[in-house]
Structures are given as structure tokens and as C-alpha cells.
Amino acid sequence: MSDYLVRGMSMDGFVKVVAIRSTEIVRRGAQIHKTAPNATAAFGRVLTAASMMGNMQKVENGSMTLQFKGDGPIGSIVCVSDPTGNVRGYVYEPNVPLVEKHPGKLDVGSTVGKNGTLTVIRDLQMKEPYVGSIPLVSGEIGDDITAYFVQSEQIPTACALGVLVDRDLSVKVAGGYLIQLLPGAPEETIDKLEEGIRRAGAVTAMLDAGLTPEDILGQVMGDLGVLFLETTEVSYKCYCDRERVTAALISLGKKELQQIADEGKAFPVECQFCDTTYTFTPEDIEEILKKV
Numbered sequence: 001m002s003d004y005l006v007r008g009m010s011m012d013g014f015v016k017v018v019a020i021r022s023t024e025i026v027r028r029g030a031q032i033h034k035t036a037p038n039a040t041a042a043f044g045r046v047l048t049a050a051s052m053m054g055n056m057q058k059v060e061n062g063s064m065t066l067q068f069k070g071d072g073p074i075g076s077i078v079c080v081s082d083p084t085g086n087v088r089g090y091v092y093e094p095n096v097p098l099v100e101k102h103p104g105k106l107d108v109g110s111t112v113g114k115n116g117t118l119t120v121i122r123d124l125q126m127k128e129p130y131v132g133s134i135p136l137v138s139g140e141i142g143d144d145i146t147a148y149f150v151q152s153e154q155i156p157t158a159c160a161l162g163v164l165v166d167r168d169l170s171v172k173v174a175g176g177y178l179i180q181l182l183p184g185a186p187e188e189t190i191d192k193l194e195e196g197i198r199r200a201g202a203v204t205a206m207l208d209a210g211l212t213p214e215d216i217l218g219q220v221m222g223d224l225g226v227l228f229l230e231t232t233e234v235s236y237k238c239y240c241d242r243e244r245v246t247a248a249l250i251s252l253g254k255k256e257l258q259q260i261a262d263e264g265k266a267f268p269v270e271c272q273f274c275d276t277t278y279t280f281t282p283e284d285i286e287e288i289l290k291k292v
Contacts, residue, residue: 001021001023001024002024002233002235003020003021003022003023003024003025003233003234003235004020004021004213004231004232004233004234005018005019005020005021005051005052005055005085005213005231005232005234006018006019006020006213006214006217006228006230006231006232007055007056007228007229007230007232008217008226008227008228008229008230009226009227009229010189010221010224010225010226010227011224011225011226011227012189012224013182014181014182014184014185014186014189015179015180015181015182015185015189015193015221015224016179016180016182017177017178017179017180017217017220017221017226018052018055018056018177018178018179019052019175019176019177019178019213019214019216019217020048020051020052020085020175020176020177020213020234021173021174021175021207021212021213022044022047022048022051022174022175022176022234023171023172023173023174023175023207024235024236025044025047025048025051025087025174025234025235025236026040026043026044026047026048026163026171026174027170027171027174028235028236029043029044029047029088029089029236030043030044030171031275032236032273032274032275033090033091033094034094034095035091035094035095036094036095036096036097036098037098037106037165037169038074038096038097038098038099038106038107038108038110038111039074039091039093039094039095039096039111040163040165040169040171041106041108041111041163041165042068042074042077042091042108042111042112042141043074043077043079043089043091043094044163044171044174045108045140045141045142045161045162045163045176046066046068046077046079046089046141047079047087047089047236048161048163048174048175048176049066049079049141049142049145049159049161049176049178050064050065050066050079050080050081050087050089051081051085051086051087051234052085052176052177052178053066053081053120053145053178054080054081054082054083054084054085054086054087055081055083055084055085055232055234056178057083057122057124058083059083059123059124059125060083060125061083061125062082062083062122062123062124062125063080063081063082063083063122063123064080064081064120064121064122064123065078065079065080065081065119065120065121065122065123066078066079066080066118066119066120067117067118067119067120067121068112068116068117068118068136068139068141068144069116069117069119070112070113070114070115070116070117070136070139071113071114071115071116072096072109072110072111072112072113072116072139073093073096073097073111074091074092074093074094074096074111074112074113075091075092075093076091076092077089077090077091077092077112078090080273082237082239084232084234085232085234086234086235086236086237087234087236087237088236088237088238088239088273088274089273090272090273096111099111106165108139108140108141109138109139109140110139111139112136112139112140112141113136113139114136114137114138114139115135115136116135116136116139117133117134117135117136118133118134118135118136118144118145118147118148119131119132119133120132120133120148120152132148132152132153133152134147134148134151134152141161142159142160142161142176143159145157145159145161145178146158146159149180155180155181156180156181156185157178157179157180157181158177158178158179158180158193158197159176159177159178159179160176160177160197160202160203161175161176161203162174162175162176162202162203162204162205162206162207163204164204164207164208172208173204173207173208174207175203175207175213175216176203177203177213177216177217177220179193179197179220181193189224192222192223192224193220193221193224195222196219196220196221196222196224197220199219199222200216200219200220203216206219214226214228238271238273238274238276240271240273240274240276242278245269245271245278246288248269249269249280249285249288250288250291250292253292254289254292257285257288257289257292258289260285261282261285261286261289263282264282265282266279266280266281266282267279267280267281267282267284267285268280
């Protein structure tokens with residue numbers, strides 16, 4: 001089944017909602033970066049959040065970047081989404097120790113760390129990107145996304161994310177939802193929403209029970225109802241190509257490129273976001289040197 005996300009509104013028009021099935025995205029990310037279980041869970045949550053936030057932005061040719069940098073063993077996690085919600089990313093240290101809160105429950109907060117920052121970079125196709133940064137709240141990703149919207153954008157938000165790693169270390173299910181209150185929301189709407197979030201429970205359990213993104217939003221929204229506005233297929237998608245890698249090599253400068261050429265060996269360059277390797281021969285490097 002392909003991954004997809006749905007966007008909608010509450011029937012009273014005071015709540016904006018988005019939910020996603022991101023199982024294949026997280027599987028692909030874990031495969032590329034060969035992540036250990038805790039890293040898979042942390043990386044998968046950030047990929048999931050980035051996809052939803054990128055889709056919500058709706059700026060042609062824009063992008064959304066999430067960077068988590070904590071004091072946990074995983075180091076940094078960086079994920080980038082396009083306006084559709086297609087996403088790519090990498091982790092600094094994929095082979096982290098197995099840490100559980102209790103048997104069967106991975107401790108993502110300890111993997112990411114509670115001391116550090118979440119940085120959000122919105123490329124809105126203007127002169128400069130918008131950059132917002134907050135201290136990490138828990139390292140659990142969902143809590144930190146919620147805090148970011150409240151602190152940096154003054155939007156009351158609830159973000160829930162889940163990645164279930166199976167006994168064979170594969171990704172069984174992944175997904176989440178993001179809900180935001182719009183200005184003027186009455187207390188009755190807020191109360192119903194809070195009760196719905198409590199009643200629905202953990203995202204992972206809902207996903208494991210086979211609930212779709214539409215089902216999950218239905219559980220959370222309850223009597224508020226949901227008017228679904230858009231359904232979009234999303235995937236793990238990298239935009240690297242040989243031309244972009246060549247531009248990166250040019251940025252190394254003439255001296256370093258000449259050293260590479262003088263070695264007389266093929267020079268492989270691996271994309272940090274995917275498993276594509278671009279190989280440059282000494283002759284290729286000489287041609288690049290002519291462009292410097």
C-alpha cells in the first residue's frame with residue numbers, strides 16, 4: 001500500500017487537521033541508512049512530521065527542513081520535505097544502543113536527548129528562508145513539534161507520531177497526525193478536541209490495529225467531525241542528480257580538486273540522503289577543474 005496523507009477541517013471550521021500513513025517512507029529511510037531500532041523510531045518520526053508540515057506549507061518549489069540536534073547518541077537528524085509531502089533525510093549516527101522505556105517500547109527521547117534544539121527552516125521562495133529554533137522539550141519528536149508551533153508560530157497544536165519496529169527489526173507501521181486550532185475557536189471545541197485526543201490514545205496502537213489516516217482523524221475529532229479536503233500520495237524521494245553533485249565538487253575549490261585528480265583514481269560521491277553513488281573518473285575531475 002502506498003503512503004498517503006489527508007488534510008481537512010472540523011465541521012465547525014475551527015480546527016485544521018492532517019494525518020499520514022508513512023510506513024513505506026520510514027522503511028525506505030531505515031533501509032538506506034541501515035538504522036538500529038531506536039534510530040529507526042526517531043528518524044521515522046521526524047520523516048513523518050516533515051512530510052505533514054511540508055504538505056501544509058503549499059508553496060510551489062518551496063521546502064521544509066526539520067533539524068533535531070540533541071545530546072543523545074543519535075546526534076543530528078535532518079529531514080527535508082517538498083510541498084507535496086515527499087521527504088528525504090539522514091541521521092548522524094544510525095547505530096545507536098537499544099534503549100526501552102519498558103519491554104516493547106523504544107525510548108526515543110533518550111536516543112535524541114532532551115538537551116538541544118529543534119530548528120525549522122521554511123523555504124518560501126523569498127529572498128531569505130524563515131528559520132525558527134526552540135530548545136528541545138523531550139526529544140520524543142511529537143512533543144517538540146507541538147512546542148515549536150506554540151512558541152514560534154503561536155498556533156495551538158497537537159502532534160502525535162508513531163513508528164512500530166517489529167521483532168525482526170523491520171518497520172511494521174508508521175504514521176501520525178497534526179491538529180491545529182484556528183483563531184476564535186470556542187472553549188467547547190477545545191474541550192471536545194482534548195477529550196478526543198485522550199480517547200483515541202497512542203498513534204502506534206491505532207496504526208497497528210489497521211486504522212487509516214481517515215479513521216485516526218475520525219477517532220480524534222469525534223463529534224467535531226472532519227471534512228476531508230485533499231488526499232495526496234507521498235514517498236521517500238531524493239532530488240539528487242549528477243549535475244548537483246558536480247556543483248558540490250566545484251565548491252571544494254581548485255586546490256582540493258587538483259589533489260583528487262592527481263591521485264589518478266575514480267572518485268565516488270555518495271548522496272547523504274539516499275543510497276545513490278556518483279563515480280567521477282580522473283578525466284571527469286579534469287573537466288570539472290576547467291569550470292572552476
